Amino acid sequence: MMERAVQQPDRVDNKPAKVAAFVRLFNDMPVRDLIANLRTKVETFEAAGRIFPLTLNDADDAPNCYICCPTSAYINYAIDETRNFAAHPLLKRALNALISACAPLVKASGLDRQAQVNNWLYSTNPVPLFDRPTVASLRSVLTTRFPDRAIVIRSLNDIADPATIAALKAEGFRMLAARQIYIFADRSAAPAMTRDMKRDRARLRATPFERVGNGDFTEADYARAEALYTMLYLDKYTPLNPHYTARYIAEMHRRGIISLAGLRRPGGELVAVTGLFENGGTLTQPIVGYDTGLPIGEGLYRMAMAMAQDHATARGLFFNMSAGAAGFKRRRGAVAAIEYNAVYAGHLARRRRVAVRIMETVLALVGIPLLRRFEL
Numbered sequence: 001m002m003e004r005a006v007q008q009p010d011r012v013d014n015k016p017a018k019v020a021a022f023v024r025l026f027n028d029m030p031v032r033d034l035i036a037n038l039r040t041k042v043e044t045f046e047a048a049g050r051i052f053p054l055t056l057n058d059a060d061d062a063p064n065c066y067i068c069c070p071t072s073a074y075i076n077y078a079i080d081e082t083r084n085f086a087a088h089p090l091l092k093r094a095l096n097a098l099i100s101a102c103a104p105l106v107k108a109s110g111l112d113r114q115a116q117v118n119n120w121l122y123s124t125n126p127v128p129l130f131d132r133p134t135v136a137s138l139r140s141v142l143t144t145r146f147p148d149r150a151i152v153i154r155s156l157n158d159i160a161d162p163a164t165i166a167a168l169k170a171e172g173f174r175m176l177a178a179r180q181i182y183i184f185a186d187r188s189a190a191p192a193m194t195r196d197m198k199r200d201r202a203r204l205r206a207t208p209f210e211r212v213g214n215g216d217f218t219e220a221d222y223a224r225a226e227a228l229y230t231m232l233y234l235d236k237y238t239p240l241n242p243h244y245t246a247r248y249i250a251e252m253h254r255r256g257i258i259s260l261a262g263l264r265r266p267g268g269e270l271v272a273v274t275g276l277f278e279n280g281g282t283l284t285q286p287i288v289g290y291d292t293g294l295p296i297g298e299g300l301y302r303m304a305m306a307m308a309q310d311h312a313t314a315r316g317l318f319f320n321m322s323a324g325a326a327g328f329k330r331r332r333g334a335v336a337a338i339e340y341n342a343v344y345a346g347h348l349a350r351r352r353r354v355a356v357r358i359m360e361t362v363l364a365l366v367g368i369p370l371l372r373r374f375e376l
Helices: 016-028 070-085 089-109 132-145 162-170 195-206 219-237 246-254 300-315 326-330 350-374
Strands: 041-047 050-057 114-117 150-157 174-184 210-212 259-264 270-279 282-290 318-323 335-344
Touching (some): 041 132, 070 174, 089 350, 114 132, 132 162, 150 162, 162 174, 174 350, 219 282
Parallel strands (some): 114 150
Antiparallel strands (some): 174 335, 259 270
16 A cells, blocks of 8 residues: 655665765766766765765756756756657647747756755655754755855655655745656555556566676676666667766666666676665665667566566665656556755845746646646
């Protein structure tokens, strides 16, 4: 049974050793060797006894990957998403016009010049529980240190983070709707399986491909994992997604930040891969890839997702399945939630503050209904 729950304090814990390992990686190596389409600076940030990865970006970093660039997220990525309306050409043209008309507003907000808290450089960054004193402390430290940068926290949703969202709003943060995501929160030892979940497990049992465990990945597998991720997220979907490289996958795995699982031809190369990130009691799946040249009937995507869901169930984890593949995820027990970017701009110039307020209103009145109606 799905829980629509108040966030538990241990749901996201940001262990200091893992934060340190992550920040060290992005200071040891050029960012673009790790994420090929990203420019950012990564450092450690501490407030109210908590530790976070912090990213710093400027407007002249654009064009940049959307995980650090609201212009890319709200304009470029949104326009790219209108490909889903090919069967509705009039609606597609209207949406393109609306998004393009909002481009000056996003530029006026100056949100590309930002300090982003808790940015693990994934599409989904689970957020620790914040109360009002924590938010006030965080806001005070960051606005003093960065008087000309917007303060941003991504990946909040009203299933995992209602208390944190309330605290952020009370301290002046604006909630900018971003996308619709899917949460699998049944953490019981034996969750009720839907028909599709049962079929996925049957496929896993019967597949001729070999299971590859976390300790079985080789140097060649890292390169193949990049190729499989690229096939799905950059080639099939959009090149605006983070371009995780083989070096990134290898270093994140070797340093214990993510775990890996996959499927390979008997004695041969990988045909599917998934990278899993555990943070406290929460699981996300920042890396998924499979050989899109193989027949759909092989069920590679279904099996990759089943391995992640089984990992969550075995460990009693709250699984944020991120966005996309709406019908697929619903049929496997996930429920939808709107995801928000929290933005604090109270210390910025009036022009920027007004632009952020207007963005919040437009996204609430127009964006959220579209996200829900078309499951974007």
